[in-house]
Amino acid sequence: MTDSVAGPPGPISDATVARRPGKRARLAAAASRVLHERGVERTTLADIARAADVPVGNVYYYFKTKDELVQAAIDAHAARLGEMIAALDRLRTPQERLKALIGGWVGQRDLAVRYGCPFGTLCSELDKRADGLDRTAAEVMRILIDWAERQFRSMGRADAGELAVQLMATYQGMSLLTNTFRDPEIMTVQGRRLADWIDSLG
Amino acid sequence: MTDSVAGPPGPISDATVARRPGKRARLAAAASRVLHERGVERTTLADIARAADVPVGNVYYYFKTKDELVQAAIDAHAARLGEMIAALDRLRTPQERLKALIGGWVGQRDLAVRYGCPFGTLCSELDKRADGLDRTAAEVMRILIDWAERQFRSMGRADAGELAVQLMATYQGMSLLTNTFRDPEIMTVQGRRLADWIDSLG
Amino acid sequence: MTDSVAGPPGPISDATVARRPGKRARLAAAASRVLHERGVERTTLADIARAADVPVGNVYYYFKTKDELVQAAIDAHAARLGEMIAALDRLRTPQERLKALIGGWVGQRDLAVRYGCPFGTLCSELDKRADGLDRTAAEVMRILIDWAERQFRSMGRADAGELAVQLMATYQGMSLLTNTFRDPEIMTVQGRRLADWIDSLG
Amino acid sequence: MTDSVAGPPGPISDATVARRPGKRARLAAAASRVLHERGVERTTLADIARAADVPVGNVYYYFKTKDELVQAAIDAHAARLGEMIAALDRLRTPQERLKALIGGWVGQRDLAVRYGCPFGTLCSELDKRADGLDRTAAEVMRILIDWAERQFRSMGRADAGELAVQLMATYQGMSLLTNTFRDPEIMTVQGRRLADWIDSLG
């Protein structure tokens, strides 16, 4: 999953990397950002190429279709998610970890105001497409829910699965409302309520 | 707001309605449905015309642009929302009303599985567009939040506003997850949790 | 030629005229004006119908095609031209008549600034069309040139025909430049030069 | 001004020109010709593409809108005008230069018969459009008037400006009448009269 955002296809030699450092990664990163900002359907390949400072015709050397670029963006999200989880796991208690997660969400409230949750909006749009990208996106979403479930479980909650879904649902919903009403306060207030809720679970 | 889904343009006489019963309304209804199913960007005017069984060229007699059709779909949502609220208001206590609202959401879980919340996905997509449709959609979303706030207030809650946002956010998020994971159980389970939460508020 | 702007088709009874006084004439007048302002190709039947305050569907009772409306506008020009010539003919000398003609042109300079010569722009556009309307327009243009030729002839000029063409050409050209540069002064200055030229011819 | 008819977009290298010799220029030339023949409004992009032997979809690689194609046609006129003026300036006296200009007009009388003055008809049509193309066209028209004014001034005429406008107006008008009456003789006769007039100015 992280492989596909690492380098060009084929045997990765130092020479290749030296010649074109991270052109593929740049495209994946640009795709991730632009797809969030403009939405999947409104984003053209030219948009992504421009954002990555890669000539349009060259994009197809790295990604054969637009779908593959979307897939790369999903993978980029997965990679970032992995890093985030690794960082959270360094904290002591599950409560701390969950509240740190929530804190991260609230910290990104300005992005939510403008474009909503980077991954939620993606899932929402991908559902309308015939390709199987929505399944891949679901898998990535599942990673975080499973992680949260583990936290709730280690807090001794028998309904850990339901709590994890509730946490993620509330986050997705508050991101959507924050975006709809262009109001960062929604993130702040609901984030605080979520943290209190975590504390109340014992 | 209901006007635009009622009849053809110009003065609406009985004769007119008798001659062409609800072609405009049919288009608005079709727009509402198809936009939900396929998403705003992927829906073509031909799609809507076909769904309403109206020749493509004729659509423009009723709606001058695609945007106006989207607006009509928003208005249709607003109208349905108005009816729903009127029905809910016939119930005795705010708790009953809120739980009836939640029950309605859960009852529509199969739709959520396939396409997500009809209005949330619309808001999410409209945000990416330059036109002002997202503002109109926000107003409609506001209506239900304000209604919920009134219920919480009449339950004596000082934090009624925050509770209303939380309720709506959770609904939006659980719809999104239901859609993403194609799992109606999410609606059932989270709906039950929401109802319990209402009861717990006293 | 004037007949076609007078009344509805079929036997013209007083009753008919009384019922719908000048609806056809109103359409012809509106066509004449709007075609000048917007140009033939950019003018829609709806534009003309609106300007004449006649329902769109009703236009076809009076004019079966857009071409017929253009023809009616040409006829309206011819009618006005006839009246103008009749008025000019009441003046004493050919010099007076020609200079009155020029004075009339200069008096309409604000219209020329905005839209050019009503008839010249029409001739110019009609030439690009496959229909025979350009021939009709040419006939109308010929009327005024012939009239001018008669004036020059009665001034004793053997080259009356050439002078008439020169007069009309200069008028058409100064109208075009006035319109292109949006400068009414061009009409005033060149009008004065034309008048001086008339005087210089003896 | 000549730039836009020179080559494809982006930095113009010899290699580029070698690879695709003048496709953009071909489109501009085709636009210039077809717009004159059919008029701006009646010319479709497909017409121009066909005349340039370029696939329709490819036109947009060179010109983002139809307006840009019109602009390119204007620029092509400006370029030709520049060449013509350069050639005229090689003649000895202003009288010779002006009469050579008139001679050129008369030499193109067959084109005038069929379609009118290439630039005058353009100015006439562009005036009806909301875009700013009419202003650009006016600038090009101004170039020739200013040049003529310089000739009249170097002939010692204090009213050089008025004379220049008169010259251009007469040309525009005689082109229009030539086109309207489909009579090349008008160009010949009025051209001779213009030449005589130049001589009479001393």
Add this chain to the structure above:
DNA sequence: CATGAATGAGGATTCATTCAT
């Protein structure tokens, strides 16, 4: 006669994808 409504043939424009060098 009157008129709101219907119809379908274009026309401009966009864009994912492919190709030639």
Add this chain to the structure above:
DNA sequence: CATGAATGAATCCTCATTCAT
């Protein structure tokens, strides 16, 4: 490997003209 250029299928929208009542 790189890249400007090419391609054609869609899509939104307009409008003259016709129709039903």
